Amino acid sequence: MTSSLNADLHSHSTVSDGTLTPEELAARAKANGVELWALTDHDEVGGQARAAAAALALGMGYLTGVEISVSFLHQTIHVVGLGFDPDNAALVNGLRQTRGGRQQRARQMADGLAKVGIQGTFEGALKFAGNRDLISRTHFARFLVESGVCRDTYEVFRKYLTEGKPGFVEHRWASLKDAVTWITQASGMAVIAHPARYKFSANEEFALFSEFKGHGGRGVEVVTGSHTAAEYISYADTAREFGLAASRGSDFHSPNESHTEIGTLPSLPGALTPVWDLLANRIQVAVHPSLGAVAPATH
Ligand code: AMP
Ligand code: MN
Ligand code: MN
Ligand code: MN
Numbered sequence: 001m002t003s004s005l006n007a008d009l010h011s012h013s014t015v016s017d018g019t020l021t022p023e024e025l026a027a028r029a030k031a032n033g034v035e036l037w038a039l040t041d042h043d044e045v046g047g048q049a050r051a052a053a054a055a056l057a058l059g060m061g062y063l064t065g066v067e068i069s070v071s072f073l074h075q076t077i078h079v080v081g082l083g084f085d086p087d088n089a090a091l092v093n094g095l096r097q098t099r100g101g102r103q104q105r106a107r108q109m110a111d112g113l114a115k116v117g118i119q120g121t122f123e124g125a126l127k128f129a130g131n132r133d134l135i136s137r138t139h140f141a142r143f144l145v146e147s148g149v150c151r152d153t154y155e156v157f158r159k160y161l162t163e164g165k166p167g168f169v170e171h172r173w174a175s176l177k178d179a180v181t182w183i184t185q186a187s188g189m190a191v192i193a194h195p196a197r198y199k200f201s202a203n204e205e206f207a208l209f210s211e212f213k214g215h216g217g218r219g220v221e222v223v224t225g226s227h228t229a230a231e232y233i234s235y236a237d238t239a240r241e242f243g244l245a246a247s248r249g250s251d252f253h254s255p256n257e258s259h260t261e262i263g264t265l266p267s268l269p270g271a272l273t274p275v276w277d278l279l280a281n282r283i284q285v286a287v288h289p290s291l292g293a294v295a296p297a298t299h
Contacts, residue, residue: 003268003274006034006035007249007276008037008263009038009247009275009276010040010080010193010247010249011250012040012041013025013039015041015044015046016042016043017042017136017139020254023050025051029263030058034262037060037062038063040081042134043067043095043098043099044066044095044099044131045095048065064085064086065082066080066081066095068098070174070179072211075198076173079179079190079217080190081188082282083189083279083283084186084187086186088186091183094182098174099133102134102136103135106122106125106126106140107122109122109140109167109169112168116160116166121140124140124147125140128143140161144160176212176215180212180215184217187282189218189245189275189282190215191275193221195221196234197226218278219245220235220239220244222247222248226251226260236271236272245274245275245278246274247275
């Protein structure tokens, strides 16, 4: 395979904070020319079987995916897992623990918003959550837009849901070591998601990449919906410097909200190893249609 393959290895469905079902997302990816897809819901693999079935029925390749919330040096970062066994017990238990505190956090967020006069946001956000265990800031943002408090979800994050704002609640997520270990022990590859989004100093970022590698992490998102073209180039350098494979994914959440459409990003810059080259034996594909069968991933 080559770096020009249309691979989109980062997207969200109604199983976390996206607005399309896994099947609707698969159809949209296919319509946009995606050849290899991964659904990467936050802290949850409940959509994987549906996503894989939909992808294979449409003739796309599929890699299992997840985006794990991690606390590292007092920030929340995200680690994407690709090509793992979604039934692996340690991974499934670890993700369940990671999801565990979300309801309580959401109640605290609602308390903070009530203090500035915005009532009923816990129930309001829950209405938007396809999965009650996965109530996220995105669901609060949608409710505040629906109720006319803000014009769009970006404004909600800026005014209410980011550090120092009334609806922000500090939260302890998985450790970097645990997240990477859950993924790799389930035969998958751990990938640092959208590194340019974090507010680390150069030293802190170096610590992130070194520790990630030390724990067995092998990839980094270079081309993502939340990077600029200049950031593609700088994280291509980082990938080469740390000997990491490069990934590409839109981080698509919703036709109404996402700036980047699924399957429409530029190709990876040159002289990088695409993650899909290292995951070739983890890609699920439909065998010849006349056989009507589907090749399982080799575990
Ligand atoms: P949570 O896991 O509940 O903290 O929610 C994180 C999600 O909120 C991310 O995955 C994005 O979908 C969304 N998000 C985070 N920051 C922003 C932002 N500044 N603007 C818009 N969406 C954001
Ligand atoms: Mn999200
Ligand atoms: Mn993310
Ligand atoms: Mn994401």
